[in-house]
Amino acid sequence: MSLAGSGLVLAVAVASLACLAVLALPARFRPAAAGAGAALAGAGGLVSGIAMLSGRTFTVALPGALPLSGLEFTAGRLSGYFVAVTGAVAIPAGVYAIGYARHAGTSRSACVFLPLFAVSMLLVPVSATAATLLLCWELMALTSLLLVLAEHRRRPEVAEAGRWYAVMTHLGFACILAGLMLTGGGSLAAGRHLSPALAGTVFVLALIGFGSKAGAVPLHAWLPRAHPEAPSHVSALMSAAMVNMGVYGIVRTGFGLLGGGARWWWLLVMLLGVVSSLYGILQAAVSSDLKRLLGYSTTENMGLVLTGVGAAGLFEDSGHRMLAGLALAAALLHVAGHAAFKTLLFLSAGSAAQRAGTRDLDALGGLRAGMPATTAAFGWGALAASALPPGTAFVSEWLLVQALIHGLRSGGTIGAVVLPAAVAAVALTAGLAVATFVKAFGTGFLARPRSDGAARATEAPASMLAGMGLAAAACALLALLPGIVLPALARAAGVAAGPAVTGLVTLRLSGAAGELSPLLLTLALLAVMMAAAGCLRALPGRRARRAARLWDCGSGPLTARMEYTATSFAEPLQRVFDDVLAPETDIDVTHLDEARYLVTAVQYRRMVPDRIEHRLYRPVLAAVRAWGTAGRRLAPGSVHRYLGYGFCAVTVLLIVLAVTR
């Protein structure tokens, strides 16, 4: 068995050992065991993923493991890439979990399922048959669901989030199941010959199933609920690793299993991507719950990835293999980058929320003083997320835009109509992302504390900081030297004729003009800053720095209530996009009893509901409820009635058989 296989086997073994240990050990050691288990499993996954990317293959077949069709795992380059990303996410999340869970005092179940969740995500990409994939998928879904529910005793809203997640994820599962069954089940290897109509149906079903896991609008409703309510290391695992499984599924089904396919598939994927990115970032921009904001930002980033995937499919369909490779490489690089910075953001947001006792940006603020390291971590993550140099998303979005722009010249009416729209959407997303993360970082961590909890917050324990540190290092690597992962990308994006992007320090597009060097850019920035600072120091006749009170227009000292909160910061944006967001505001004024011209109190409430959810899900839920009541009428609880049902069923069946024979 090669390194790739043994890494995964090691991961599975470690995870199961960790579960047993958690069950056996006393409560004090549980978090440590679970966290260490998850981290080690992640390490194993990372190793095997890298091995798979470098071409090592393996096949594990356990015929007896499952009644009908046994389990079968096999290596592949695309699988390797996603395994590696997942493992890389699991390491910091596991390390972080050690400290986090200890302080949060999470239940036994929350500890048991953490390593299982990590390892199930490692197994999904290497599943070789439909049955295996579905099994691992379900395992992943269940473990994550149980982890989301970990804190349901303390907070009732967790239960609701859990319900949403359970329903959505199983609807998705049903779609995937149906799709894979239509292909005849069996192996997931490429080259299946189906009629176009059937292939289209399969792809749409798979798109629904995997897309809901990736949090694509309009199937995103569970994401901004479940991700915030989970413990933060779980949020990181879900938001940085699990959503990627959706992308993997779409790529694998579209390019691998069904081998390319019609153009409208990829237009559909692109549409999903564009809508998700715009809608996600808009909701994030106006959300004032730190982790909910991050959840919506996940939807946005998955949207960008799907846009790239769709573009790749489009170019592949029109025979521009190089452009297809470029677009897919951009998408995959964004997957890795998003995994890195979203892990970092969720971990730092988690420790901030834990220390300050609230996730509400309006009540946070001023954490800079109490928890400098966490603030720095979140700041670095925010920079990476907002497509600014030297950030992680900057490189991948540059690649994406390059692919779209050069795609325009490749001709084609559809392309000429779709690609500009896509670029416009990506551009608007980039702009809004900057505003969003300036809001999140500025009002959440800088300025002055707006609640006692935020004022008293102290730095997180070493293990949590270590987790953040690992994620931050990954961000830095991907931001400054993306060239390191390029060969892996080229191999993973198998559709390309060759590496679409080359170069270690300077990224060069092969086949099209275009180069970018984030490292040089950053060095230049730093050099200029140093020089400027030096000049200021060396200035003749410069005076000493004086500390002074804030300029309060001469009146009394400014209180924290006078600060701009996250809500007020987002107000202009929310006003600009009024038609899209349709915020609900209500103002009730209570007058004085004596004279109704004198006002005693004015209360102003504003909330931005998820509009798609209202428009799309409310009717469905209502219908379901209606059916439920109708169904209840059939089941009054009398045994005779039930026996009658059984009897009718049997007779009807017999009659049918008699007729058909």
Add this chain to the structure above:
Amino acid sequence: MTGYVQSLDLACGALLVTAVVIVWRRRLSAIIRTFALQGTALAAIAAILAAHGHDPRLGAVAAGVLVLRAVALPWLLRRALGSGPDAGGRETRPLINVTASLLAVAALTMLAYAVSRPLTALDPSPAADAIPVGIAVTLSGFFVLVTRRRAVSQLAGFLLMDNGITATGFLTTADTGLLVELGVSLDVLLAVVVLRVLAGRMRDVFGDTDLDDLRELRD
């Protein structure tokens, strides 16, 4: 040759931009001024085509267009705007707010390009390449017609539409039948006069030309 192509492209670009500005601006007087500019651009297209195809008839049409679209109609519109409460009036609250309608126009332009691909594919010539512009102007004119409340700005939308149709006509077949063109212009003139009278009446009756007030006529 390239000079011809460039001037044609520029004229079409001007047509497009003026259409955008008409959607963009609120002040009715500004809209009318832009409309005059658009008429000039339209005449320019006709003139350029005439000069290229050495077609005196088309040249005459161009002159007619210039007189009608750049001078006569704006003048009539200004009269329609009149000295009543509409003078210096603005399209205060269009059914769709300005930013949204700008984006809608963008989408319409893309749509125009998509649908006119077969047309341009028939005979790839610089003129044919510019057909999408004509169609885009037509669509945005229709859009304005639908989404504005003030009678005058709706009139502007109608004329925008007509300009688009004329431009498309010029660009598709270099020699538009003189009669066709004249007929079009005449019925436009008619429509303008009618609408102007209507607007005048409405102003006298309601003191304003907000079409939503017309609902009250029904009951």
Add this chain to the structure above:
Amino acid sequence: MLKLWRKIRAHGRVAEPPVPGRRGPLAAGLRGSVQIRHVDAGSCGGCEVEVGTAFGPVYDAERYGARMVASPRHADALLVTGVVTRNMAGPLRRTYDAVPAPRLVVAVGDCARDCGMLAGAYGVSGAVRDVLPVNAEIPGCPPRPEDIVAAIREMTGR
């Protein structure tokens, strides 16, 4: 727009020629550039009008390198008008603290110099020099714009 352009063409330059002779600058390091924050410590509004005139087109104090700014952090000089009322004494001090050194204080008008006609009124806590170190004083009730401009030129040394 065309109307405005015609107006501009018709009027041309309305600023009066500068009076020769200069002094100062009051503080080293402020040569040629003084940003001014105006503080109304309890004025009747007369001095404000004159200050406004001094910065208007006719006297154009800006040509001597002075500019009104919004924040005392950007300012080099405080232009204080009116008597210092009890409620404004504190804010005046805080404003002065907010100004980075080197900083100047100019008392504009008789009220700012010696409470003028309001001396001894119940709400008055004194003239500006009772609250802050004053570098220059401009007499007059209200002071003439020429004097204000002269004081400004004394500060900038232009």
Add this chain to the structure above:
Amino acid sequence: MSRLGIAGGVIQVLVVTGGAPVLTGVMRQVRARLEGRAGPGLRQPWSDLRKLLRKEPVTPAGTGELFRVAPLVLLATTVVVAGVSPFVTTASAIGPAADLFAVVALLAMGTATLALAAIDTGTAFGGMGASREMTIMALVEPTLLMSVFALSVRAGSTNLSAIVTAVVRDPARVASPAGLLAAVALILVTIAETGRLPVDNPATHLELTMVHEAMILEYAGPDLAVVELASSMRLTVFLGLLVTLFVPWGIAVTAAPLALAAGTAAFAAKVTICGAALAAGEVFMAKLRLFRVPELLGGSFLLALLAVAASVFLGAA
């Protein structure tokens, strides 16, 4: 990393750094003359800076490191852009950094950092300015990228040097609808991003109407000097991008001293003319209501999009 590029980079950094305050002086002077005033003269901004550098820096209570570093970041981003963009020569000092996407991102980076510093002060005005600035920036960036797109369609690359070289080789293409539409869009965006009328009034004293000024209310002394210098340099850089993208006449294509001198002179002249025109135009304008600004930016976005469309379907020729 050609000799031409290095020479251009060095010259540009020097010219922009030294010339930006002068440009501000020119604009103030033009405005003053149109208002019938005599004006403080072209050297005024420089003497303001000299004085500010000698004044005492102030650290407001409760502000952190970010507040102190932000001016340097703003300056650094602007200087890097000034260094890598092909203003004086067609080559770039750091080719891989002269990508238009990167340039746009760098300028946005400076704005975002200053906004964070403004929030960091925790004052109401700081937050207000930051919120408004970020809103405007979020709407400006798409337009910038779309015009980039429109310009790069024909050049076949988003690299500034490539675009400029292409335009130099075939000046006629500027007169195409795509070029003109993109130019108008970029001008609007420049006005919005550099905080000029009608989007923002750089000379306002009323905090409630401020956008950019409200963010720097707490800076004093050298910090303020750096911010002011960087702001005027941003204006210069934006105008420089405009002129170099649309009228790159006189730009140096060889590293010969004469060519470099000519390029420098042409660049300075063009930017000065643009600045003067901008200032003159401002005299005729009133500030737009803040919530009308999105309409303006939406319009410029549409123009940029149309520029892309035009570059496709009129660009067939």
